[in-house]
Amino acid sequence: MSKENLSRTIGERIMLRRKQLGYTQEQAAEKSDLSHQFFSSVETGRxxxxxxxxxxxxxxxxxxTDYLLMGVTNQVDVDNISKSLSKLSxxxxxxxxxxxxNxxxxxxxxxxEE
Structure with a gap:
């Protein structure tokens, strides 16, 4: 994968996750301690x-970070889901x-079940 394609793919993963959480670019940039302009450029792969x-x-x-960089999940992702599930009755x-x-x-x- 070329450097440009990798940057674009990582940016797409970031944008997808940001949208899943319901954050605007500005909110995600602020939470990441990055400028909105830089965050936007990362999302577009520039x-x-x-x-x-x-x-x-x-x-x-x-x-x-494994998910952002390589698109694979690890125990951190599983633990995050488990924390969310623990709040349910x-x-x-x-x-x-x-x-x-389903x-x-x-x-x-x-x-x-696979």
Whole structure:
């Protein structure tokens, strides 16, 4: 993958995660301690992040650096989801389980448990 394609791919992951959290670019930039202009340039792949900034963005977006850089999840991502799930009641958790099973089936995992 070329440097330009990598920058664009990382920027797309950042933008997707930011939108999932409901943040504007300005909010995400502020939480990351980066300027709005720089953050916008990163999202579009025009600028690259230094290691220090990758860490800041990952923390601000509550996601692992592995996900931002390589598109793979790790234990940090699993732990973040677990924290969110711990806030649900038993009934809510079981409803979410059903939603996840149906989602997995829609993705082609026949029994919804792979």
């Amino acid at each position: 600028k690259n992040l230094r290691a220090e900034s990758v860490i800041k963005v990952a923390r601000a977006l509550n996601v692992s 038993g009934t809510e958790l079981h409803c979410l389980e059903e939603i996840i099973k 989602y997995l089936i829609a993705l082609g995992y026949a029994d919804g």
